[in-house]
Amino acid sequence: MFIDRLVRQIKEKRSNVVVGLDPRLEMIPRFIQEKYFQQYGKTLRAVEEILWEFGKEIIDQVWDIVPAIKPQIAFYEQYGIEGMSAYRRICQYGAQKGLLIIGDVKRGDIGTTSKAYAIGHLGKTQVEGEAFEAFSVDAVTVNPYLGDDCLKEFMEDIKEWDRGMFVLVKTSNPSSGQLQDLEAGSKKIYEVVAEMVSAWSSETLGSCGYSSVGAVVGATYPEQGERLRALMPRTYFLVPGYGAQGAKAEDILPCFNEDGLGAIVNSSRDIIFAYAKKDQLWKEDQYGEAARAAALRMREDINNHLVQQGKCYW
Numbered sequence: 025m026f027i028d029r030l031v032r033q034i035k036e037k038r039s040n041v042v043v044g045l046d047p048r049l050e051m052i053p054r055f056i057q058e059k060y061f062q063q064y065g066k067t068l069r070a071v072e073e074i075l076w077e078f079g080k081e082i083i084d085q086v087w088d089i090v091p092a093i094k095p096q097i098a099f100y101e102q103y104g105i106e107g108m109s110a111y112r113r114i115c116q117y118g119a120q121k122g123l124l125i126i127g128d129v130k131r132g133d134i135g136t137t138s139k140a141y142a143i144g145h146l147g148k149t150q151v152e153g154e155a156f157e158a159f160s161v162d163a164v165t166v167n168p169y170l171g172d173d174c175l176k177e178f179m180e181d182i183k184e185w186d187r188g189m190f191v192l193v194k195t196s197n198p199s200s201g202q203l204q205d206l207e208a209g210s211k212k213i214y215e216v217v218a219e220m221v222s223a224w225s226s227e228t229l230g231s232c233g234y235s236s237v238g239a240v241v242g243a244t245y246p247e248q249g250e251r252l253r254a255l256m257p258r259t260y261f262l263v264p265g266y267g268a269q270g271a272k273a274e275d276i277l278p279c280f281n282e283d284g285l286g287a288i289v290n291s292s293r294d295i296i297f298a299y300a301k302k303d304q305l306w307k308e309d310q311y312g313e314a315a316r317a318a319a320l321r322m323r324e325d326i327n328n329h330l331v332q333q334g335k336c337y338w
């Protein structure tokens with residue numbers, strides 16, 4: 025099952041770190057940009073190659089120290105077909121390197137439309153009886169706002185193709201409380217969503233004891249993280265917000281269970297653009313090594329905090 029593959033990788037690599045691939049063109053080293061602008065002109069085709077070369081090097085540098093990468097589709101989609109082609113190439117290459125791929129696509133619509141999203145991102149697309157993998161990643165992020173019938177469509181493909189999903193429960197952004205923290209009877213909205221996720225989770229329990237249906241829980245809200253951990257004990261959390269958004273290792277600790285498992289922590293900008301940080305002495309062409317060093321620092325930071333809490337899985 026997806027979740028068993030994830031937990032196996034976490035244990036083998038002693039790492040709860042997910043590297044987020046959120047490539048911002050202007051932050052990509054100039055020498056890569058110039059190489060492809062010379063070859064293809066200032067075109068979307070050039071951008072595809074720039075995104076690909078940059079992402080490939082990051083993957084080459086981190087594949088052995090993290091269980092998963094999380095390409096953020098928005099940063100590719102903004103460049104149209106060429107951007108989406110880069111997204112697909114990155115997902116395929118990461119998978120070849122043995123990484124689990126979490127497509128941060130945040131989809132969700134009425135049932136029939138959700139089905140099309142699920143087929144495109146998790147399953148196989150049919151053309152005249154022949155099956156094609158369009159994007160086919162290991163797991164996607166899903167927006168639960170349309171309710172159960174939307175999640176049901178993703179569930180079908182998760183079961184059929186042995187994939188996973190992380191449902192947005194409590195997001196990391198400053199305004200997340202505006203809707204998610206509203207009272208719905210005696211509960212907050214995010215608690216209601218947690219109960220929905222927990223119910224779906226029980227259908228896809230792996231032998232590791234966790235489910236292939238996970239939850240997105242922002243690192244920037246540690247109190248809510250603790251509450252959600254109690255509400256969803258067998259649900260794996262995808263925790264964004266560490267690093268650039270200000271959350272620290274101590275903030276993500278409540279998202280872990282006593283067994284030291286239960287959460288994977290994403291950082292995007294702080295890792296992939298570590299070379300450009302003011303206090304670093306990296307040269308532009310060392311951007312990959314800088315990303316590796318940042319991912320290793322994050323792994324040690326989280327592991328040290330887990331050890332201090334006695335939440336140690338290794």
Ligand SMILES: O=c1ccn([C@@H]2O[C@H](COP(=O)(O)O)[C@@H](O)[C@H]2O)c(=O)[nH]1
Pocket residue numbers: 044046096128194195196197240241242264265266267268269290291292293294
């Ligand atoms: O609640 C959420 C859900 C998703 N994200 C995504 O995670 C990364 C965070 O990037 P950083 O550079 O580490 O801030 C980005 O792709 C978001 O869309 C999130 O931040 N919060």
